[in-house]
Amino acid sequence: MLVLSSADVDALVAEISPDELAQLMAVVFRRVSENSGVDMPHRLSVRTKSHNTLFMPSHVDTYGTAIKIVSVPTSGGSDGLPATTLVMDETSGGVKAVVNARNLTAIRTAAGSLLATQLALGPNASPRILVVFGAGAQIAAHITLLLRYYSGSLRRCIIYNRSLNARAEKLVESLRRNFTSVTFLCRQTPENTDGVGDDANSLQSDLGSSDIICAATPSTKALFPSSFVRPRTHLNLVGSYTPQMMEVETSLIHRAGLLMVDSRSACMLEAGELVAAGVRPEDVREVGELVGTDSEMPPRDSSGDRITIFKSVGLGVQDVVIAKLVVDLAKTKGVGYNLNSYDDRNPTVVQS
Template identity: 35%
Template sequence: MLIITAEKMKKLLPMKEAIEAVKEAYKMVSEGKCYVPLRTNISAERHGGQILFMPGYVDGIGFAGVKIVSVYPENAKKGLPSVPATMVLIDGTTGIVKAVMDGTYLTRLRTGAASGAATELLAKKDAKKAILFGTGGQAREQLWALLSVRKLEEVYVCSRDFEKAKEFAGRMSREFEDYGAKITAVEKADGVLSEVDIITTATTSRTPVFDGSLVKKGVHINAIGSFTPEMQELPEEVVLKADRVFVDSREACLAEAGDLIVPMKKGLMGEEKITGEIGEVLLGKIRGRTSEDEITIFKSVGIAVQDIVTAAKIYEKAVEQGLGSNLEI
């Protein structure tokens, strides 16, 4: 059994390869080549946290796994990750655990890759400006993914804490300078929303994080932060006026995605608002963007098959390159 740290994982799988892995995962979901029950979500209400168990078996690659991921927003005040996680990768043919790896980084990588895949498929080819809401644990990989699939000139960063947004923008400007994009912190998003071609929300907010009336035609939106029926990053207005809405898993989003469930419960829209799964676009079963003026949304709650396929790629490369630490039990 291999133990693979986050630092080793960063060396093993760059974002572009992670995006390709997630595309394969989405195709297998839509083809029914995996068994992925809905995650088990246990509330640790006294500590303001939630603990999620995400199991799955991916017949298409012969691996199974379970990711244990917790969401504890108050951890940031303690200098701890707000979304700590551990991934256990299992050989689907023998049931033997093959690797244990840093699930926190895996979550960031595959979630960024999910937005990257959706942006590559749905955003306008000539997209030049984007805005990222949130500067927490997910933010770096979300930014990396956007820069990997579009030649962006400017990315705005918006957070509840403007000082944190400025620090993040400065750090990312140095880290990703080779991509050539200007990364700028904004205290309020209203002044730039009408300019951007891509919006990505990566927060734990329970209320919408931007004004839906300000978005322009042709914008693509990645909504990846909310993962419970009560969490809602997207304003209902923008969901209602979206031309095409894609999800990672129809079943999972109808059970967990507050961005869709809240307006449905209010009777503002029905399930037919969902155009289809992103895997169906990749398989050519449905079309993605069909015009330059369409507003497209990708809503993701995250599914275990993303973790398993990405973890399997990391494990296989670790074996090839002799990275990771062996553990016998």
């Protein structure tokens, strides 16, 4: 059994191009939309003292079977999302790899957002300004993949967080080291954006000049007014995963000329923004339906107020394909720890 630590995973993922990750998501999203070769039971949730622990089993033909276990902090829980993916051996039925998925979860989610951004902006896009909400692993992965893919144009990244804490400062320091040609700013998300004030004015100015907006927060109220977002902006919303959570106003959802989702059925149940906006299944397009069909994309400037939105609640099949990619790469490069005696078929009998 192969065991991959967080450091192992980070080193392996760094060698995979953003476009390869996005195209991997294209394959799995298309299979989901076509209901071809995938088995994705709804995730189970178990409440512990300080977390909601989610169990997400999935199977994808030719990629295999895996189950991800991720703990989402509740009151008293620690920051971050501890996660592990168990990759199954299709022949023996045993576990062939244990993969630390704390950051891998963020990377597969960001890869899906990158794919949606590519579809929304088109192949010749040159976005200049990225605005994000949150400072955790999800946002770090989104920023990293978007900056790597749009390295020729993105030159400014503004990070909004509910507090200017050590985690936010550490994120900015790391990004500045890795992307020296990009200007990074970190601001506190205003509590009240309805009134007049420097914080609200800065937020309005930043959003009004942005090309891409990403949000990955557990917010239960909109992070900013819809009016702050200029036409033709693309948004990736990956934070909310229950009907009670929402990151944007209903009016912003209604402005979408193209409203993309990872899964129509999952988002109709779990995406708080869409539930609150009364979005119907026929109002959204699954990303898997749009892959390779640029001619069916609605014009981004079909209305003067239109924007594009991608809403993701996360799918277990994403974990299957990215875990396989990482495990295969680890075996090729000899990375990780092999536990050869984990499932000994000929155990030694211990005499009493």
